[in-house]
Amino acid sequence: MPKFSGNYGRHPEHLPENPIYQFIAGSSSSIMDTLLLQPLDVITTRLQLQSKTIVGPVHYTGMLDAFKKIFRQEGLTAFWRGLVPVLVIDTPKRSIKFLVFDQSKSYFMFGSSSPCPWTYALAGGMGGIVEALIQTPFEVIKITQQASRKKLPSLQVAKRIIRNEGYGFGGxxxxxxxxxxxxxxxxxxYLGLYWTVRDATPETQHPFNDFLRHLAIASLSSLMGCVISLPLDTVKTRIQGPQPVPGKIKYRGTLNTVLIITREEGWTALYKGIVPVSIRMxxxxAILLLGYEFVNKILELKFNH
Structure with missing residues (x-):
């Protein structure tokens, strides 16, 4: 069993360079993450889409309440609603994110022979930008599916969005x-903090203890990234999801949506769904990062030696 190692950052010559390995590793970890945690994504989307003006049986008071009502009213399969577009796009987009991250680190070395915190942070940001550009159309389809209490096929949702709103920034x-x-x-x-802290902390001789070290760092990095970026996630969901009044666009643009939400619901509404988001993220x-490193290491050991 390959040992988790922090050597990738400490010794640049050991950085994984094969883009095929990076793509396969990213795909494997993404599929596992999606299948296991999709129900939490559905619950989070429902919580973020509702506003204080919504009343009645579809109003969710919290994560557990949302779980009970979705299960009772729509059945178990509702928790994997929107899974097809997620699998179709999340697998390659996350692979591409890790690929861009690893391949772009050399552009942010700032004259140093070893990666620094800014190397990881900026390379991570580049990966995030590319991932978002690929993800957007599928995210719009997924959120529309998850917001609906009806089972709508992905292709049908896509056709309806294109017919009513088009391909562009309004569709x-x-x-x-x-x-x-x-x-x-x-x-x-997420990526910047993980690799920076991992490189700064000493390795342990026991493989399981080293795994726990990586797990703790990955979990902390994911939590910090989630908490800091959650307001943007809430705003994104409001913009991409069904509008409160059909045919009338209420949420338009990042700043405009932030102002509307804070004015009508308070600034805490920007952190709506923080519990399920955190539990999911x-x-x-951790699964993404550890799975990526693990599969990448296996491929390197198997085919490079």
């Missing part, structure tokens, strides 16, 4: 600037 690319900002902020912290972030 499939609705909220792209907010998603790009969110992707940049999250990954600057912390293990999800």
């Amino acid at each position: 499939l690319y609705k909220g792209v600037s907010t998603l790009v900002a969110r992707g940049f902020v999250f990954n600057v912290i 912390v293990p999800g972030g």
Whole structure:
């Protein structure tokens, strides 16, 4: 079993350079993360979409209440609603994010022979931007599906969005600037903090203890990135999701949406769904990072030696 190692950052010559390995490793960890944690994503989307003006049986008072009502009213399969577009896009986009991250680090060395915190942060931000640009159309489709209590096929949702709203910034690319900002902020912290702290902490001789070290750092990095970028995630969901009044666009643009939410619901509404988001993102972030490193290491050991 390959041992987790911090040598990638301390010794640049050991940085993984094969883009095929990076893509396969990113795909493997992404599929595992999506299948296990999709239900939390559905609950988070429902919580973020509702406002204080919504009353009645679809109003969710919290994570547990949302789980009970979705299960009772829509069945178990509702928790994996929108899974197809997520799997179709999340697998390659996350792979590309890690690929861009690893391949772009050399551009942010700032004359040093070893990566520094800014190397990881800026390379992570670049990966987040590319990921967001790929993700946007599929995110719009997914949020529309998850917001509905009806089972709508992905293709049907896509056709309806294109027919009614088009391909551009009001349709499939609705909220792209907010998603790009969110992707940049999250990954600057998530990837930047993880590799920086991992390189700064001593390795242990026991493989399991070293695994726990990586797990703790990955979980912390994911949590920090999640908390700091959550307002942008909430804004993105409001912009991309169904508007409160059909046919009338209420949430338009990042700053405008922030002002509307804070004025009508208070600034705490920007952190709506923080519990399920954290519960989903912390293990999800750890699975992605550890899975990526693990599979990448296996591929290197198997095919490079």
